[in-house]
Amino acid sequence: xxxxxxxxxxxxxxxxxxxxxxxxxxxxxxxxxxNDSVGILDSYFxxxxxxxxxxxxxxxxxxxxxxxxxxxxxxxxxxxYLHDSHIRFALRQGAHAICEKPLVLNPHNIDALSIIEEETxxxxxxILQLRLHPSIIALKEHVENEVKLNPNxxxxxxxxxxTSRGNxxxxxxxxxxxxxxxxxxxxxxHFYDMLGWIFGxxxxxxxxxKHPSANAGYLEFEHARVKWFLSVSYDYIPDEIKAQxxxxxxxxxxxxxxxxxxxGFTDLHTLSYEHILNGGxxxxxxxxxxxxxxxxxxxxxxxxxxxxxxxxxxxxx
Numbered sequence: 543x544x545x546x547x548x549x550x551x552x553x554x555x556x557x558x559x560x561x562x563x564x565x566x567x568x569x570x571x572x573x574x575x576x577n578d579s580v581g582i583l584d585s586y587f588x589x590x591x592x593x594x595x596x597x598x599x600x601x602x603x604x605x606x607x608x609x610x611x612x613x614x615x616x617x618x619x620x621x622x623y624l625h626d627s628h629i630r631f632a633l634r635q636g637a638h639a640i641c642e643k644p645l646v647l648n649p650h651n652i653d654a655l656s657i658i659e660e661e662t663x664x665x666x667x668x669i670l671q672l673r674l675h676p677s678i679i680a681l682k683e684h685v686e687n688e689v690k691l692n693p694n695x696x697x698x699x700x701x702x703x704x705t706s707r708g709n710x711x712x713x714x715x716x717x718x719x720x721x722x723x724x725x726x727x728x729x730x731x732h733f734y735d736m737l738g739w740i741f742g743x744x745x746x747x748x749x750x751x752k753h754p755s756a757n758a759g760y761l762e763f764e765h766a767r768v769k770w771f772l773s774v775s776y777d778y779i780p781d782e783i784k785a786q787x788x789x790x791x792x793x794x795x796x797x798x799x800x801x802x803x804x805x806g807f808t809d810l811h812t813l814s815y816e817h818i819l820n821g822g823x824x825x826x827x828x829x830x831x832x833x834x835x836x837x838x839x840x841x842x843x844x845x846x847x848x849x850x851x852x853x854x855x856x857x858x859x
Contacts, residue, residue, distance in 0.1 A: 625647075647837065670732060735831065748842070
């Protein structure tokens with residue numbers, strides 16, 4: 543049984559980390575969040591010590607280490623812009639870090655973390671859960687088989703991800719680009735990771751739409767041409783989906799064929815933890831490509847003359 547600490551215990555994704563720690567038969571010793579709405583801890587680890595001040599949490603972790611009850615892993619589910627700092631904290635305490643996506647906001651942060659990883663001898667793992675989804679694994683195998691038959695094969699991919707958020711989103715840290723990285727980073731980074739993992743090196747990255755609630759563009763990989771559209775606005779949800787009372791729409795087509803991967807998301811964090819604890823896991827090198835993509839999107843200018851444009855761009859509101 544390994545000892546875990548959790549930073550960001552009151553966030554949306556934190557319960558999946560608690561569940562994963564529990565289901566892999568490990569123990570959550572301490573948790574931190576500036577917000578104290580963490581009653582969910584009672585469902586998983588009611589005896590975990592909880593802190594709302596980083597300084598007291600830091601002292602507690604250090605005392606545990608001196609008493610022979612050191613933390614083995616620090617799980618990080620804090621706001622995106624704090625990931626880099628919290629990863630450093632974990633490694634300085636002699637623990638491995640398991641961090642939510644995006645690992646960091648910019649590629650140069652990865653370079654700096656690699657130095658600390660080497661200095662401490664501890665590992666940094668990124669939750670790249672789509673790599674463990676059965677449908678995505680099957681797609682990767684299909685693409686690899688096709689490329690073996692035709693090394694010049696290039697697939698046409700359409701990615702649409704609409705996940706409606708209320709007004710709170712833009713008041714929270716998620717609505718601030720300097721803290722979340724913007725729409726493409728906050729809700730798209732694991733899709734970009736998946737695309738790069740399956741279709742190879744990136745050749746072209748063009749932005750077609752930049753709006754606080756929606757981003758769109760064109761990515762060209764070694765073996766794929768990708769039109770993508772991401773939004774947190776309910777206005778883009780197709781009418782037939784609205785009629786079903788749903789507020790989320792997710793679609794990936796490859797050469798016109800829909801890739802069904804709607805189910806199984808709630809279990810992917812547990813699979814990710816099992817993967818890490820069994821000697822696997824996705825480290826800094828695996829995270830780099832997606833971070834380079836989102837960083838480039840953030841810095842790019844709009845260019846509607848290059849690449850294929852996603853049809854939803856014309857619906858921009």
